[in-house]
Amino acid sequence: MILNTELEYKGNLFPSHITDYKKNVDVLHFSTKNNIILQLTVIRDSVLRFRYTTVGKFTRDFSYAIDEDASRGYNHLEITDDAEKYIITTAKLICHINKQDLRKSIYDVKDGSIICEDELGFHWEESYELGGDIVKMSKSAQNGESYYGLGDKPEHLNLKGRRFENWATDSYAFGKHTDPIYKAIPFYTGLHSGKSYGIFFDNTFRTYFDFCHERRNVTSFWAQGGEMNYYFFYGPEMNDVVKSYTDLTGTPELPPLWALGYHQCKWSYYPESKVKEVTSKFRKLKIPCDAIYLDIDYMEGFRCFTWSKEYFPEPKRMVKELADDGFKTVVIIDPGIKIDPEYSVFKEGLENDYFCKRADGPYMKGKVWPGECYFPDFTKPVVREWWAGLFKELIEDIGVKGVWNDMNEPAVMEVPGKTFPMDVRHDYDGNPCSHQKAHNIYGMQMARATYHGLKRFNYPKRPFVITRSAYSGTQRYTSTWMGDNVASWEHLQIANTQAQRLAMSGFSFAGSDIGGFAEQPNGELYARWIQLGVFHPFCRTHSSGDHGEQEPWAFDEEITNIVRKFIEMRYELLPYLYTAFYHYSHENAPMIKSLVLFDQEDVQTHYRTDEFICGKQILVCPINEPNSKGRRMYIPRGEWYNIWDKTLVTGGKETWVNADLDTMPLFVKAGAIIPKYPVQQYVGEKKLEQIGLDVYYKNGKEDSELYEDSNDGYDYTKGRYSLKKFNLAGNGNKLIIRIHKRGQYVTPYSTFKINLFGLPFEVKSIKVDNEYVDFNDVQFENNSLVVSKEFTNLQIIGE
Known part of the structure; x- marks a missing residue:
């Protein structure tokens, strides 16, 4: 089909031919006869931004999503043209822009292969009902192309053949095909011919994505207003695409280590005696736990920043007593402020004109x-500043350690759309707009204001915030969970998919309500969910409380013991998880990886949903069906040790794995060195005198890392951290481990206990830093030894 670009096609309008081209350093402008301008910005050699206007000029360039510290700069930029097209060349990409209709094609500079090309490209429809343009973009799908991302959509991991809507929505008891739900993260990756690219459609209006659903060879995205404004990222590794997007939208600072511990929550623990009963039972049963949550019933009549005089008469004393027992208190704060002239928060907001208006x-x-509430306009800087200041009493005076932002889609009861009317006005940081534009970022800006409040009043310790609603970039401020799920086996599978999808959408610090929020799990489902949850970056049980108890001991003794075993495993793996968070925070690397993200060249991974890699070297596959004694799972390419019996498996195939209720399929990459803490009931309970290193032999080389700091505070930003890199090399009858150190932090322990697994030989001698040592001196027994943490070279030698 050849388009007459001056005319409409099915109600859509299109750019006509280019009449003018201008270049200003890294920004190129292409203007057309019918007043369309394409602004192309070269962000990096592998990152391009495309921005269109249909009215001949651009509005102020502003985005909540983009991190001000995002990487910029390129190595090469060349612009040429011929009779048909402009040709933009960077060190990684070639972009063709058709002179006749502005359509674009992007190629790999190395081999000239097509990466992504416009089908109809940019087009739009004038919408008098919405009062602006519906802006659209369509791309040709390549042969065998797959699609991933879009945040926490509960669908299959591979998005091909499906259509989605981005509109933050309170979705109580959502299902596998519910859309939209709580978050709006308009970023996806495409993968074909062994190469991956990403597209981030930075438009906060209601947006839509169609991955070959309406037409099997076309992928499209569109918005009910705003600009056609998107970023293109090239890999060719999907890992690099995800890292580039995460770099652009930002990562969080390191959390306090306790935030990676186990958390317990319910709607609601009250009064104080109930809270104490739950926390004391954790300690009595020796089930590790670091945080206890208080839901809306801790407040006086659900008024934010107040305490119920009946249920919690002395919150400061209670919070201190909980802290003395190792529990950090996390409280919920919602956006709705009760209309009550006697309520100080309401009075302040009203006097200063901080609430949203029609x-x-x-x-x-x-x-x-x-009941009836007004809602702060978090898109106004002065309102965010005010909101941050409201946390002084909670955090600085009472000692609360974390805040949980809920209902911030924003959710409103008893109205058809369950949210604000579309005519509500927002400041949008000096870019006034309606709720159509601000809706998807409302929860983000609330979480941002909350984060700054905690950072201010918890200083010099690090803040901990969790949010339900999010837009791209929200990960800079907060962790998240997937909202009000259901106690069902299907939802166990959904939680697994959502966590993987969020991680590949730049938002790693996420987890589900373990056991399900709505309804009641049986013991088997709860145990299987705990097994999955301990390998998610955020690990919290939460339930509605309507159907009984959902604490680790709520079932029988067998289940309690299994739950304890896996939570203890979580605490042993804290240094491994903290190291993964370091790589996320500093290198934009997702904390968990779908198999396609781990090995995109293996086409068998492209449709796998259950298995994932936690960190860099642990393979996890939950059991997600009842009465299972095991399951078939796909082991990715390479060699993997079964964590339970230490047998070695060669991957690249599907295999049966036994897993009674007290185990789950878990594998460790051959050559990995996994750091482990002793089991603690909470972070900081024990003075660490020794930590373990589980070493898995490999005939070949493998690198592992261990990041450590003081587990809280900001000394790590001044160089007071410790990053140890372990180089393992196995060769026949010898295993060598070299260690390289960086940073000025002095770790509290003095020795490593090294546990050697899979050695193909009997140990005859050991050298530490090129000196032979007596077996007694290193307490060598059953392939375990103890060495000083200062070692730089360890050799295990066989016959």
């Missing part, structure tokens, strides 16, 4: 838990 002037009123 287009014709009155305050926007909505019903949530406290």
Whole structure:
């Protein structure tokens, strides 16, 4: 089909031919006869930004998603043209822009192969109902192309053949095909011909994505307003695409280590005696736990920043007593502020004009838990500053350690759309707009204000915030969970997919409500969910409480013991998880990886959903069906040790793995060195005198790392951290481990206990830093030895 670009096609309008081209350093402008401008910005050699206007000029360039510290700069930029097209060449990409209709094709500079090309390209439809343009982009799908990302969509990991909507929505008891749900993360990756690229459609209006659903060879995305404004990232490794997007939208600072421990939550633990009963039982049963959550019932009539005089008469004392027992207190804060002239938060907001208004002037009123409420406009800097200041008493005076932002889609009860009317006005940081534009970032800006409040009043310790709603970039401020799920086996599978999808969408610090929020799990489902949850970056049980108890001991003794065993494993693996978080925070690397992210060249991984890699070297596959004694799973290419019996398996194939209720399929990459802490009931309970290193022999080489700091505070930003890199090399009858250190932090322990697995030989001698040592001096027994943490070279030698 040849388009007459001056005319409409099925109600759509298209750019006509280019009449003008301008270049300003790294920004190129292409103008067309019918007043369309394409602004192409070269962000990096592998990252391009495409921005269109249909009215001949651009509005102010502003985005909440982009991190101000994102990488910029390129090595090469050349622009040429011929009769048909402009040709933009960087060190990684070649981009063709058709002179006739602005359509684009992007190629790999190395081999000239096509990466991504416009089908109809940019087009738009004038919408008088919405009062602006519906902006659209369509791309040709390549042969065998797969698609991933879009945040926490509960569908199959591979998005091909499906259509989605991005509109943050309170989705209680959502299902496998519910869409939209709580988050709006408009970023996806495409993969074909062994090469991966990504597209981030930075548009906060209601957006849509169609991955070959309407037309099997076309992928498209569009928005009900705003600009066609998107970023293109090239790999060719999917890992690099995800890292580039994460670099652009930002990563969080390191959390306090306790935030990676196990958390317990319910709607609701009250009064104080109930909270104490739950926390004391954790300690009595020796089930590790670091955080206890208080839901809306801790407040006086659901008024934010208040405490119920009946249920919690002395919150400061209670929070201190909990802290003395190792529990950090996390409280919920929602956006709705009760309309009550006697309530100080309401009075301040009203006096200072901080609440959202309708287009014709009155305050926007909505019903949530406290009854009728007004809602702060978190898109206004002065409101965020005010909101941050409200945390002084909670954090600085009472000693609360974390805040949980809920209902911030924003959710409103008893109205058809379950949210604000579209005519509500927002400041949008000096870019006034309606709720159509601000809706998807409302929760993000609330979480941002909350984060800054905690950072201010918890200083010099690090803040911990969790949010339900999010837009791209929210990961800079907060962790997240997947919302109000259901206690069902299907939801165990959904939780696994959502966590993987969020990680490949730049948001690693995430987890599900373990056991399910709505309804009640049986003991088997709860145990299997705990097994999955301990390998998610955020690990919390949460339930609605309507159907009984959901603590680790709520079932029988067998289940309690299994749950304890896996939570203890979580605490042993804290240094491994913390190291993974370091790589996420500093190198933009996802903390968990779908198999396709781990090995995209193996086409068998492209449709796998259950298996994932936690960190860099642990393969996890939950059991997600009842009465299972094991399951078939795909082991990725390479060699892997079964964590339970230490047998070695060669991957690249599907295999049966036994897993009674007290185990789950877990494998460790051959050559890996896994750091382990002794089991603690909470982070900091024990003074660490020794930590373990589980070493898995490999005939070949493998690198592992261990990142450590003081586990809280900001000394690590001044060089007071420790990063140890372990180089393992196995060769026949010898195993060599070299260690390289960086950073000025002095770790509290003095020795490593090294546990050797899979040695193909009997140990005859050991050298530490090129000196032979007596077996007694290193306490060598059953292939375990103890060495000083200062070693730089360890050789295990056989016959």
